[in-house]
Amino acid sequence: MTAAHTASISKAPYYYVPPHSAHPIRGSLSMLATLVGAALWVNDYAIGPWLCCAGILCMFVVLFGWFGDAIRESEGGMNSKNIDHSYRWGMTWFIFSEVMFFGAFFGSLWYTRDVSTPWLSNLDTQTLLWPGFAGTWPNFGPAGTIAPFKSVGPFWLPTINTALLLSSALTLTIAHHALRAARRPKAIFWLAVTIILGFTFVGCQAYEYHHAYTELNLRFTSGAFGALFYMLTGFHGFHVILGATMLTVIWLRLVRGHFTPEHHFGFEGAAWYWHFVDVVWLGLYIFVYWV
Structure with a gap:
């Protein structure tokens, strides 16, 4: 935020209403293409990877334009204190939705490992369904x-x-x-260090995936463990x-x-x-790699 913005913030309208925008519908279509492409990809359709990558690329283009407008x-100087409060509540609810998103996968891990697996191994279930499980x-x-x-x-890449x-x-x-x-x-220096550390994490995770896939034979198709491992760590890597x-x-x-120090x-x-x-x-580090 520039000094000009600081001087004009008190003069901003009570609640600025932006003009009509095509960004929401473009973003929705990009997300739809990404998810459909991912579904086709995991089911071995040739068009899946291309559609998924195209959707992700389009989403970045949409976000570039949308964030630029914001x-x-x-x-x-369009944003008054009311707009600032709206941004804060919007970000708060967005992070809450992410908490629920990861909570669902952590719940799946707990249920599969601590409920369904012991249940499938009891004597009655073995007799009826899968002998010797x-x-x-x-x-x-x-x-x-x-x-x-x-x-x-957990050693050593996850710990690193x-x-x-x-x-x-x-x-x-x-x-x-x-x-x-x-x-x-x-602030510029330490934020740059933060970014470098973040992308270094992504590089280490990519190396871990290569090691798991080629040397440990751990695939997305490796039962419930493989699916949950890649879904949890993969979605987290995407968020990083x-x-x-x-x-x-x-x-x-x-x-x-x-x-500025007051508005950022x-x-x-x-x-x-x-x-x-x-x-x-x-x-993830505790419940996927240690427990």
Whole structure:
């Protein structure tokens, strides 16, 4: 936020209503293409990867235009305190929806491991359904229908990734305090460190996936364990990419002189999201790699 914006914020309308925009419908179509493409991809349709990647690319194009409009409105002094409150509540509810999203997958992990697996291994169920089913976690399914695989332990890549994300939370907090203290160069430096740590995490996870797929034979088709492992860690990795991209945009805005110590919700909103990603990873680290 520039000095001009700071001077004009008190003169902003009571509640700015933006003009009609095609961004929501474009974003919806992009998400639809992404999800349909992903569904076709996992079912081995040739068009699936292309449609999924096209949907993701279109979504980034939409977000680039949408965020650009929001930034221009902010820098143009259109946003009053009421708009600022709306942004904060919007980000709060968005993060809450993400909590519910990951809560569903953590619930699936708990139910599969601690409820259905022991139930399938009791004597009556074995007699009726799958004789000889071993109630261990992870397992190879009834009658050995799943190809043998090894699970991923906490050492060493998951532990290194935990250190990377925890360190990024610290560097982001330093950058935030520097911005509030009007020390822009320091904020720019530590935010850049945060972004580097985030993308380093993504690189380490990609290496972990390659190792799991090629050397441990752990695939998405490796029963309930394989599906839940890749769904939980994969969606988290996607959120890390999204969060690091958001922080990159904020870094570019800092370099261009946006934000002030008093008005910088764009920075704060991205920081909230990043800290949420950190907390989710701690849950994954404990319940996927250790327990």
